[in-house]
Amino acid sequence: MRLGLGCAQLGNLYQARTDEQARAIVDAAWACGVRDFDTAPHYGLGLSERRLGAALADRPRAEFTVSTKVGRLLVPTGEGGDDLADGFAVARTHRRVWDFSRDGVRRSIEESLDRLGLDRIDTALLHDPEFDPETALRHGFPALAELREEGLVGAIGAGSKDALVLSKLVEECTPDTVMVAGRYTLLEQPAARRLLPACAEAGVAVLAAGVFNSGLLAEDVPRAGLPYEYGAAPPDLLARAFRIAEVCAGFGTTLPAAAIAFPARHPAVTAVVLGADDAAQVRRNAALFAAPPPDALWPALEERGLL
Template sequence: MSSSVKPVGLGFGLLGTTNTAPIPDAQAERMMAAAWELGIRRFDTAPLYGGGLSEERLGRLLRGLPRDEYALSTKVGRYRDYAAAVTNPKDNPGDWRDYSRDATLRSVEASLERLGVDRLDIAFVHDCDTHIGAALKGALPALAELKSQGLVGAIGCGSNVAATHLALLRAAEPDVLMVAGRFTLLDQSAADELFPLCLSRGVEVELAAPFNSGILATGPDDATTRFDYQAPDEATRARVRAIQSVCAAQGIPLKRAALHYSAAHPAVTRLVLGLTDPAGLQSNLADLAAPLPATLWPALAELGIPAPTGES
């Protein structure tokens, strides 16, 4: 069983990560050069990542690259101080949210300056999970204004919560959604309502975090692995161990199965992967290009994991 290889984008959160030392400039330059050489032309960041540090550093990496040849996105609504220390990536002390019109317009202006570009291909409202009303009243209409002015090409939402995307999709007209970690071997919460509605409305889906922060790439027994930004509990480790066992019996690495699963749903138009070293990126692309046995999805269905194509 082979699957059509869907496009891949890269997220540049690691350029702003401040709970560990951010990757050095020379390493970032090697990563970007490898990504460009491998044909990747879709790049994502946010003012949250390092409080603007990721945007600033990504802007330096983009200098000299032909602007019409890549698609660039950033986000609005969720912020932290520049280079602030991170103790909790999900809810870091000192972070703040502002989904108002004025804050959104200021945010995009600042992002354009840090990135060194005159327009964004996509602007996402970032993690408005408990602020949906504010996003619908402030941030999304402001982004629509910028879209009408040509400063933004497409607008949407980026969130780890399927219900957030569903609420915005029912109340507004986004062009694209960045759905993080909600259609994976561990979590299919986007499948029942969100993805069918996206297909019927013609809304693109970029599926980020297919490894659920790492555990579906490293496996369950890596001491440093994460599930949705946190150390996994034993139940999650046991679940991944069972999935890994099925994959091994099928002759498939866990990482390959995870990538194919997230890419296989017809609503998903692109995978967005985290920044990794050139060898890791090549490995991920090779996994996506490799065929799968036709018996893999039925074998995983024995664990209660539905076929990613929506077929029984």
């Protein structure tokens, strides 16, 4: 089981960070043994890819893997303003254009290679294919397969919060991996019904992301105002998280530790990908990953109808 670093924060997710602060996040991850890094053009309009590439430039290339995504092309714009409407504290120098076509996928990979300063992408994922599933599966995925044959990318697949569209990809195409975000977590497990069994049967590696459900499971004691998806957590989910946290405390562990450990228990899951706001959070997450809760926690949660 591997621990990966999600790099949306390198693109100034929700708040501005300096180049030095972004570099410190990657440096801390490396020091903790993390060697898998996930980014996307979407994250900060390319800023995450540029910062990640700069931070990895002096690392041995054979010792790390980078995954990035396709589906949103970055087109220059003269509109001005900021990108906070899409969650990133950066200048709106570009706009995102959905494009899962063959040409769009190839252009996206070429531009990502340039921003990252790499000659190949280890894992390339269709990003949120549910926004145009027909084009993504019928044209975008074959384009990734071509790039894999050419050696420009390694493993291919898709990353999404939509477990259904990921299931269709696994059942109708031949992906190497999928990244499921927020749909196989301690709080909710819709991916367990169809997606994870399909991946296990097909030998598709699952990367579990969004395991804190946008932040609701990130603190030892959940509180009002913590995020879930794109707003404050609704009362019923907050109450559920609080009950889970109480059970965790009774077993000498914490809600974040259980949130990290839970998806890692599934045999189809090969890595847990965690973002971090700063270097200290990277170190905390790595420590929690290395010290999972006692096995007795899981049946206790099941008995209480919390899992």
